[in-house]
Amino acid sequence: xxxxxxxxxxxxxxxxxxxxxxxxxxxxxxxxxxxxxxxxxxxxxxxxxxxxxxxxxxxxxxxxxxxxxxxxxxxxxxxxxxxxxxxxxxxxxxxxxxxxxxxxxxxxxxxxxxxxxxxxxxxxxxxxxxxxxxxxxxxxxxxxxxxxxxxxxxxxxxxxxxxxxxxxxxxxxxxxxxxxxxxxxxxxxxxxxxxxxxxxxxxxxxxxxxxxxxxxxxxxxxxxxxxxxxxxxxxxxxxxxxxxxxxxxxxxxxxxxxxxxxxxxxxxxxxxxxxxxxxxxxxxxxxxxxxx
Numbered sequence: 591x592x593x594x595x596x597x598x599x600x601x602x603x604x605x606x607x608x609x610x611x612x613x614x615x616x617x618x619x620x621x622x623x624x625x626x627x628x629x630x631x632x633x634x635x636x637x638x639x640x641x642x643x644x645x646x647x648x649x650x651x652x653x654x655x656x657x658x659x660x661x662x663x664x665x666x667x668x669x670x671x672x673x674x675x676x677x678x679x680x681x682x683x684x685x686x687x688x689x690x691x692x693x694x695x696x697x698x699x700x701x702x703x704x705x706x707x708x709x710x711x712x713x714x715x716x717x718x719x720x721x722x723x724x725x726x727x728x729x730x731x732x733x734x735x736x737x738x739x740x741x742x743x744x745x746x747x748x749x750x751x752x753x754x755x756x757x758x759x760x761x762x763x764x765x766x767x768x769x770x771x772x773x774x775x776x777x778x779x780x781x782x783x784x785x786x787x788x789x790x791x792x793x794x795x796x797x798x799x800x801x802x803x804x805x806x807x808x809x810x811x812x813x814x815x816x817x818x819x820x821x822x823x824x825x826x827x828x829x830x831x832x833x834x835x836x837x838x839x840x841x842x843x844x845x846x847x848x849x850x851x852x853x854x855x856x857x858x859x860x861x862x863x864x865x866x867x868x869x870x871x872x873x874x875x876x877x878x879x880x881x882x
Contacts, residue, residue: 638666804850
């Protein structure tokens with residue numbers, strides 16, 4: 591696993607220039623209940639609170655942070671950054687928000703669902719932000735920027751929603767023609783046609799990804815966080831997303847139900863959601879970094 595990036599032999603010598611440590615573990619506010627993470631541009635990470643939707647911004651060079659955007663009183667779950675904007679899924683609030691990364695101001699709020707919903711994760715494509723709903727068999731398409739209206743795409747085909755958490759993490763296929771979602775309660779991956787909503791199960795070669803949560807695609811490598819199993823599944827996925835094979839699973843003694851994953855440099859950062867720990871206002875939460 592990853593250690594602190596310090597000079598060989600221990601502390602820096604007298605007269606040397608101090609370099610950022612990039613700690614491989616750092617704390618979030620007590621009682622924060624993190625879920626989502628977004629990184630960039632640069633060594634800056636954003637974390638959302640399940641409690642009240644606060645967004646906490648951290649400098650990855652030293653692990654120091656502050657509340658960057660006050661929450662609306664409903665959750666902030668999956669998030670992604672792009673062109674100076676932070677797109678945030680609103681969980682049981684049934685909404686999504688667009689936040690200015692310069693000052694934390696909410697520039698746009700989309701009311702996505704009038705009834706029960708769990709707006710869960712986000713991926714940015716060339717022309718849209720796509721958002722999953724773990725309660726309702728739909729995806730939401732948001733225009734990039736702050737203009738335009740949200741659209742709802744009904745999911746059809748091979749996916750079947752059931753009890754528990756359904757569509758959760760979302761990425762694009764390597765060829766960028768389809769979306770790929772993980773269904774937490776079945777451990778299956780599905781491709782989604784972004785024009786029709788048609789879904790097809792990804793051939794996992796007999797494998798399963800139970801408790802699949804946040805995902806990250808890097809080239810043809812797909813990382814799937816299996817939250818309550820305290821594992822990150824590493825898969826090689828075909829260009830069209832139709833086939834994927836698990837090549838390894840990464841565990842770490844510091845994992846405590848990580849929810850999702852984001853990358854900076856050669857490291858993966860995972861917030862410990864601690865879903866199995868009864869939350870209190872003083873419950874500690876943290877983030878760990880690993881080198882896959």
